Amino acid sequence: MGMSLFTPLSWNDSGFILTGILNTIYISVVAIVIGTILGLIVGFIRSESNKLINIILGSFLDILRSVPLIIQLILFSTYIGAMGHPLDPFVAGSIILSLYTMAFMSEVFRSGFQSVPNSMQIAARSLGMTYWQTVRYIRIPIGMRAVFPSWLGVALSVIKDSALVSVIGYMELLRTSEQLISRTQQPLTILLGVGLFYFMISYPLSLYGKHVERKMSI
Amino acid sequence: MIKIRGVHKSFGDLEVLKGIDLDVNKGEVVSIIGGSGSGKSTLLYCINAIEPINSGQIIVDDIDVHNKKTNKNKLREKLGMVFQQWNSFPHLTVLENAALAPEVVRGLSKKDAIEIAKKELSHVGLGDKFNEYPTRMSGGQQQRLAIARALAMEPSYMLFDEVTSALDPELVGEVLDTLRLLRDDGMTMICVTHEIAFAKEVSDKVAFFHQGIIEEMGTPTEVLENPKKERTQQFLSKVLH
Numbered sequence: 001m002g003m004s005l006f007t008p009l010s011w012n013d014s015g016f017i018l019t020g021i022l023n024t025i026y027i028s029v030v031a032i033v034i035g036t037i038l039g040l041i042v043g044f045i046r047s048e049s050n051k052l053i054n055i056i057l058g059s060f061l062d063i064l065r066s067v068p069l070i071i072q073l074i075l076f077s078t079y080i081g082a083m084g085h086p087l088d089p090f091v092a093g094s095i096i097l098s099l100y101t102m103a104f105m106s107e108v109f110r111s112g113f114q115s116v117p118n119s120m121q122i123a124a125r126s127l128g129m130t131y132w133q134t135v136r137y138i139r140i141p142i143g144m145r146a147v148f149p150s151w152l153g154v155a156l157s158v159i160k161d162s163a164l165v166s167v168i169g170y171m172e173l174l175r176t177s178e179q180l181i182s183r184t185q186q187p188l189t190i191l192l193g194v195g196l197f198y199f200m201i202s203y204p205l206s207l208y209g210k211h212v213e214r215k216m217s218i
Numbered sequence: 219m220i221k222i223r224g225v226h227k228s229f230g231d232l233e234v235l236k237g238i239d240l241d242v243n244k245g246e247v248v249s250i251i252g253g254s255g256s257g258k259s260t261l262l263y264c265i266n267a268i269e270p271i272n273s274g275q276i277i278v279d280d281i282d283v284h285n286k287k288t289n290k291n292k293l294r295e296k297l298g299m300v301f302q303q304w305n306s307f308p309h310l311t312v313l314e315n316a317a318l319a320p321e322v323v324r325g326l327s328k329k330d331a332i333e334i335a336k337k338e339l340s341h342v343g344l345g346d347k348f349n350e351y352p353t354r355m356s357g358g359q360q361q362r363l364a365i366a367r368a369l370a371m372e373p374s375y376m377l378f379d380e381v382t383s384a385l386d387p388e389l390v391g392e393v394l395d396t397l398r399l400l401r402d403d404g405m406t407m408i409c410v411t412h413e414i415a416f417a418k419e420v421s422d423k424v425a426f427f428h429q430g431i432i433e434e435m436g437t438p439t440e441v442l443e444n445p446k447k448e449r450t451q452q453f454l455s456k457v458l459h
Contacts (some may be wrong), residue, residue, distance in 0.1 A: 044330060122363070123305035127371060128295040128318035137318060141309045 009184045020176025021197065023212075027090065028159045028173060031097035035158065036139065036151070039105025044135070046106060047113035064103035070164045072096050093165035097158065104154045111150075112143035147183040152209040156202050163198075173197065219243050220265065220375060220408075225274035227257070227264055234260045236430035237274070242375070242423075244407060245341070247401050249417035249438075250410045252427030253453060258410045260326050261427075262377045265408070266297040270409060298368030298379040304360040305325075306352030312339060313348040317368045338366040342396050356390030362396050369400075376400060378409040395420065414457055418442045426450045 005179045042061070062071070077092040103203075111140055116139050124134045144151075166175035176195045220242040227235040234257045242248050250258040265270040265276055267283050267290045276283040281293050307315050316335035320326045325336070339345060342362040352360050361381055368376065378397065382390045395415050401420050402405060411417055417424055417438065424441040426434045426449070434447045445451050 111277045117305070119301065119303050120307070123299075123301060124307075124319075125291075126268065126294055126297075126299040126301075126366065128265060128291045128323040129319060130291050133322055137322060138307060142307070145309055 007183060009180065009186055009189065013180060016180070016185050017176060020171060020173040023090075023171055024159070024162055024173040027093055027170065029163045031093050031101045031162065032155045033036075033082060034094070034098040035101025035105050036067075038102040039133045040109050042102060042106035042141075043109025043115060046110045061103045061106060064099055067098070069100050069161055069169055070142070072100065073164060073168050080157075088170045089139060089165070089170035092168055093162075093170045097162060097165060100161055101154065101158050103159060104157075105151065108147050108150045108154060109143065112147035113139060114143075116142045145216075149209045149213040152212075155203075156205055159201060160198055219277075219279065221275075221277040222265070223275045224259070224277060224278075225261070226262060226272045227260055227269065228272055233444075234245065234430055235264070235271075237265045238432060240425060240428075240432065240435075242406060244374075244406055245404050246422045247407045247409065247420050248423045248425055249421040250408065250425050251412070251417060252433075253301050255429075256427040256432045258427045259379050262299065262379050262408065262410055265377060266294050268300055268437065291323070292340060294362075295371055297377060298371060298373035298375070299370055300364045300379065300381050302363070302380045304352075304357065304364040304384075306355075306360045306363055308351070308353050311348065311351050312344060312352060312354075312355075312363055315363055316370045319367065327399055334372070335370050338369040339363070341369070341399070342366045343392070357385045358390060358392045361385065361389075361393045367395075374406065376405055376407045378407060378411070380410050380412065382411070382413060400441070406435075412457065413456070414442060426453065428453070 015168060042057065044055060049057070065142055073096050074092065076096050077087065077089070080087050080092060120142070121134050124138045125131075129137070162172060163174040165170055166178070169175070177190045181190050184190070220240075222238055222240040222242075222362060225235050225238040226233065235254075236257075238261060239352050240248070240261075243317075246298075250261070252258050260269060262376065265283065265368070271284050278293060278296060280294075281288055283293060287423060305319070311319065313332065313335055313446050316339055317328075317331040319329055320334055323333035324331075331382075336345075336348065339348065342360065342365055344362055347355065347359065352363055355363070364375075365381075382393050385393060390413070394413065397416075398420060399406070408420075408438070409417070419438075421438050423435065424438050424446070425432050426441055426447075432448045434441055434445060440446075441450065442454065
């Protein structure tokens with residue numbers, strides 16, 4: 001099985017493509033999980049904090065949200081490398097993608113926490129619940145439910161944005177397909193296939209999100 | 219017994235309670251009436267330490283409520299409270315609403331918590347609603363759920379803060395019936411209420427609040443039928459038309 005130039009796409013490539021698909025799913029799941037956990041913590045801190053802490057935290061999050069992800073990825077991986085601590089592309093990509101996800105998730109969760117009426121917390125406290133019991137049993141579950149559709153929206157865009165991690169050398173689906181394109185010179189077929197993959201993941205999930213949203217508004 | 223002595227409470231510059239003295243004995247039903255802003259709801263919030271007080275003392279059994287060393291969460295296990303807004307937990311079924319605090323606060327096993335929740339829900343007439351979500355129920359049903367939820371903590375006292383004020387008129391009766399049921403059980407209760415006829419019927423003692431003080435207090439007959447103070451007379455003539 002020679003890897004000479006311009007060999008057309010064949011079934012032998014399916015393992016290679018599958019690895020790309022799994023790597024995309026892998027880094028997306030890692031970023032969504034870590035970004036959700038951090039976003040929950042940061043969102044909670046923001047909903048509980050005074051103005052000063054919110055301004056400091058808010059500006060840090062604004063930077064993460066406003067600087068294009070691709071620039072953050074290149075800056076971080078180049079800087080870390082230049083400092084003499086080169087990181088594996090997966091690790092560097094996961095760190096930046098998770099922080100980027102966290103920045104958006106924290107806003108989602110902050111509004112979730114703020115949607116829980118104060119009177120409901122007082123009712124819970126009057127039953128003898130401690131502050132943290134109220135957070136755990138009342139505020140998190142009620143607040144999270146309220147923002148589930150927005151959470152899903154952020155998660156979906158993270159899956160799509162994960163394609164950018166290809167620029168620092170992580171072998172996810174886009175980078176895999178770029179290599180296949182340079183070998184096969186069949187960009188149309190390959191990019192259509194990759195596009196279809198993202199569509200097949202995103203579209204059903206966004207339909208589901210809309211369904212949940214409709215159900216909640218009734 | 220609940221002993222309230224010389225309680226003062228301000229919100230900023232506004233003094234809402236200006237020296238309240240009140241005793242609530244075991245098994246007694248005390249109704250608090252008065253215009254809005256007279257401080258009657260605030261007093262309930264001070265009794266279970268949701269609001270701090272500026273001076274005075276509130277003793278519940280042997281607990282000095284506003285002492286810094288008092289464990290407020292332990293105190294609140296003794297005091298069930300029901301609010302004007304029922305505040306059902308929308309993510310939990312009716313049964314889970316009532317079983318949550320017994321399990322996480324009292325530390326009962328899930329099985330025991332569910333058992334006591336079922337008992338109290340059946341008591342207030344929600345025995346057929348265990349698996350319903352509260353948002354699908356009427357305000358009256360949700361308010362009865364709030365009562366059962368508080369009862370499931372097996373409190374020694376119940377505090378009711380205008381529990382029928384947010385209800386549609388046709389739903390008031392079922393909630394008042396539930397309160398009558400508790401009175402018949404011998405529950406010690408403080409009811410802040412606008413339902414004068416109800417207060418007359420169930421109370422051992424009625425206190426009329428006016429601008430942060432107890433203007434007049436006595437048996438329902440004394441306060442509601444033969445009020446001595448002019449303010450009380452004016453208030454009653456207004457609410458009874």
